[in-house]
Amino acid sequence: MRLRNRALVALLLVAGGTAAGCGPRHSDRAVITVDAPVALADRPIHLTISGLVPHDTVEMSAAAQDYRRDGWRGRAVFRADGRGMVDLDRARPRSGTYTGADGMGLFWSMVPPSGDPDASAFIPSYPEQRPAYDVQITVIAHGHRLAGRTLTRQWLTPGVTHKSFTVAADKVDGDLFLPPTGRGRHPAVLLFGGSEGGNSGEYEAALLASHGYPALTLAYFRDPGLPATLQDIPMEYFARAARLLTAQPGVDPAHVVAQGYSRGTEAALLLGQLYSRLVHGVIVYAPSNRVNRGLGARGQGGNAWTWRGRPLPQGVIPLDHIDGPVLAIAGAQDQLWYSETWARQIMTELDRDHDRFPHQALIYPGAGHGVGTFPYLAAGVRFPASTGVILEHGGTRAGDAAARAQGWPRTLAFLAAMGG
Structure with a gap:
């Protein structure tokens, strides 16, 4: 009888999946929320990620191309809070291209694909050639891409x-x-x-x-x-x-x-x-x-x-x-x-x-x-x-x-x- 009860408990644990911690430790419901998806390049924006597994570890990245079409990338690893959220204005990265809570850290800390970041500068196309540039925001956990969003950083507002x-x-x-x-x-x-x-x-x-x-x-x-x-x-x-x-x-x-x-x-x-x-x-x-x-x-x-x-x-x-x-x-x-x-x-x-x-x-x-x-x-x-x-x-x-x-x-x- 005891053996049958133990087998039943084991079956219930497997069926419970993520609730018991034995299933995949990532969420398919992650959402990137931003207050200004299209904004002037000098305006700070506010990014939050919701729908994560509470206390799970996730990586966020920001990627953009300079005028030579070289890809630059900023990254930071965070731990979600008890509600399954990361607020970039308040969260301190565990590792990445910047330290300390900084809502725009992913942007200014981007590094080139090769070479010394301290001897490089991210230079987009001239404003008269392209009035804006795009930044790709991506959220990854345990090798799975959970969410992505494109932000547009403008040099010129309409009419300039x-x-x-x-x-x-x-x-x-x-x-x-x-x-x-x-x-x-x-x-x-x-x-x-x-x-x-x-x-x-x-x-x-x-x-x-x-x-x-x-x-x-x-x-x-x-x-x-x-x-x-x-x-x-x-x-x-x-x-x-x-x-x-x-x-x-x-x-x-x-x-x-x-x-x-x-x-x-x-x-x-x-x-x-x-x-x-x-x-x-x-x-x-x-x-x-x-x-x-x-x-x-x-x-x-x-x-x-x-x-x-x-x-x-x-x-x-x-x-x-x-x-x-x-x-x-x-x-x-x-x-x-x-x-x-x-x-x-x-x-x-x-x-x-x-x-x-x-x-x-x-x-x-x-x-x-x-x-x-x-x-x-x-x-x-x-x-x-x-x-x-x-x-x-x-x-x-x-x-x-x-x-x-x-x-x-x-x-x-x-x-x-x-x-x-």
Whole structure:
């Protein structure tokens, strides 16, 4: 009799399957819920997974293709809670490409299919070529794909327009992004990069226009029709671009902002100082507060900037004529140069000049030279210079990502306070 009872109990356990823990430990009812499946690329989204086996281990991944169609991937392993859910805003990965609770961690921590992630950056197609890129979210448990969903990250909202300028036709080299017409006048941004040369600000300019701010991203050397090196760049070139931006529909001519990154911060501050009637605010990322030497084909040499046909002397940039607010953003672990110190010195000089406009330095402790600008794209912390030398930008991928996530809204708030 006892043997028959034992056999019956064993049969019931087998029939019970997953309830007894002997069946497959995965769910076929997993659901990916997201608050914004289609959203601007700089907007954080909120992802949850439900319908999982309570306390089960699952892997989530985010995959996207860069402009070369190379596949990048972020991943994280989680343990579901007692309700069979994972909330990415609150859950800490057990392992993966990032650590700590971070709802956007899968995005900024993506790594390339090969090579060193710290020496790579995820670069999608230009916004004027593709107005968005897709991210594939996948949930896997015990080798089984439980759920998948495609998210669309936009650069351009409907109605945003693009126009290219060339030196041959327009005497400037840049890309203009304008918000939809008929929405009044708004602050506009003239932005440019640093010692990398060329024009790399299309993504940011497209996002600014999508937020309602006309934006012109400018190349000033190492592009067709421009000087080959960062030497003897005339400030009149930047002023010409600012006037071109001012003349565009939807631009408030009384609120034009110059924004520079790294070596471009020298030009932004100089533009605000020398052309105070044209430029009414300055934003600088990883800044310098001084004119540094030019960059020739083999390194430093010569003068970087000229004005009225004469070289601008090296040394601290006067700021007493800047006629508008100033925002400086720096990483405390910048190893490329002393951007934290120089950001603070910019504020000190403005205070000494009794500047009447708001001015603020934002210093992010875990970030390096890659402290900006918009968030959620994967980027490394060291890159080769044009000379082939590896430049250590300092900070960490996580530190830079956190700085961008916090700093970008402050940039948008800076523009909004000007009347956007």
